[in-house]
Amino acid sequence: MINKLLLLVFLLAFAVNGTANADVKTLVLDGSTTVGPVAKSLATYFTKKYGIRVTVSESGSGNGAKSLINGSCTIAAMSRAMKDAEIAAARIKGVNPVAHVIALDGLAMVVHPANPVRSLSKAQISSIYHGTITNWKEVGGANARIVVIQRESNSGTQDSFKELVTGKSMQITGGAETQSSNGAVKTRVSTTPSSIGFLGLGFVDRSVKVIAVNGVLPSVKTVKNGFYSVSRPLYLYTNGQPSGPVKQFIDLPNTVEGKAIISELGFVNR
């Protein structure tokens, strides 16, 4: 009997909790893990300011695009532009993807802090990822086999890396290890002395060492003025021109508060 009472109280507690915000519309964000920190922080701020609930999933840019096409998210966060095939698929389903650039992001090449290498050229990086350079000795480092770390095929960061550094058609070596998020790449690089990987600039901290590409180190300044060439815009995609709460959310990165959030997270304002 007591058990049943307890259960009833428990369920009632949930139910009461539920009626309070039943009529509020929810914004659903899905997509890139790189945009993740920005999206999460903007979402928290947005919920606080407008009282509209926002949920954020980080499942990769490719998944974000798929979700938008299937209509299972309101806003897709992507760290690359939508591909032609994706836009075509969207049109078939009656979805009209509209891009909104919210920030810029440098793609930082990172190695373990113990690695003496400070700078690599794009050609050297390409050779490393292609598998023609396999030892750090060949690029002026210690005698150690290079552990190449890439992202999964779903990742916008991976696509950007290929487009900006190695060229789209280059085959990445089969020995490359795949990690499924920026955080996972960072953890792997910070624990493996001979590894190399790439991260969104906002994810870089002291556990990894950023190396210069073609002699330029990525920073807010060099990404913004374009000296650091391995950088890309970060997008939010909506279905058609946004209105109402969706528009309020999309406009957030252009406000003073939104800009402050983006720069505090280490990303680059447009």
Next chain:
Amino acid sequence: MNIGTRKILDRSFTAVGIGSIVVMALALMIVVVPIVYNGIGAVFFTGTVEHRKMLHAEFRRGDSQYLSSEVASSNRYRAKVYDMLTGFEAELETMAPEKKAEYQAKYSQVRTALQALLGPLPGDPEPMLTRFKYGQTRWEKAEEKLHDLLYESKWDNTNPNVMGKEYFVSRAIGFEGTSLARLFPYVKDNLENMLLPEFTFYWGFITDSSVDSHFFGGIWPEIQGTFFLAIGAMLFAFPLGVVAAVYFTEYAKPGFLNSMLRSANSTLAGVPSIVFGMFGLAFFINTMKVSESKSVIAGALTLAIMILPTIIRAAEEAILAVPKTYREASLSLGSTKWNTIATVILPAALPGILTGGVISLGRAAGETAPIIFTAAVSVGSAIGLADVFSSPTPALSWNIYNLASEHEAATQIRHVQYGMVLALVTIVLLLNLSAIVLRARISKKLKG
């Protein structure tokens, strides 16, 4: 076999048995002890005045009068630090340009380390993100940050053939001869006075929502989401499973179709959970459109399909274990088949059915893969019962993975990760315990 050999065999078998139990217990200890130890650290820890400031500002908790007296006393000690900073900044202006540039770079590192330790310094703009509004809230983290302030980590790359080695250089030496050199011993000696560490019991870790993607606050939305998903899965799977089991054991005629169905059920029990996740996305969300986006209902349905085979099997076994005499007695009294099942067989099989059900409930609570694409999000507030049809939810299993691997500052929030793991393990343990208790009670009732 003579009696001597038999005794030796018997004893060695006992020894092997005891040995394997000991190995299992050790393995369990190795897994469980760190989880419990670190997990408890999320609730019981040495909190600093920054933690109490955060609680007061974000959750309106704590005695404001006591807090302001604490803040005042900590500020007395901090004021000296701030004075030293302004003093050094003035000194910087008087230096020769090249010397100034050299010190400026080092000084900005010192400021960053101090900000991490004490929160925003005077003259800093008010941060937008809550994570930068406070210094270290936990004393053990503060000690790490103090080390970062006192020592600079450098890498020794003198030997070009091997990877470098880390070594630490005291920052105080770098500022020798300037007014800032006094800062380092001062902070080291007075950190306790500036942060006022005291033993903290943060029960809010269970009942609060997270603040600024889990930097502060608690895990209530995740716990609630886990309950919703597991109980929702049960609401679908349990009745369906019991009905299916009754059909298999009582109504189905033995034959090709029946054996096919049974083996299909057994196969389904062995399918990896990620397959159910993909199926849930493709079927419930994209085809059936049970909800516009990911939602609790879609996740619960997916989990229900995943645990259904287990429930059917457990219920089947339980029904088959009911002695034949019960059925015969009931039928001989003139009862119908359906009446016999409903009033005699199912009650007798109930303990077994319930055990199977509750163990599946525990599995549903702990699974990650089926909810990745159907229900789980990394950030979202606690949802109410009315939102289960439209809203996705955070859930413990998924958020543990997300915080440990995808979060931008995964290494800084280890205590939250462990706290979540402990919460999940506890929930599953409690569910299993309740299954045992329930079973014992019902068996007793049936006997008595």
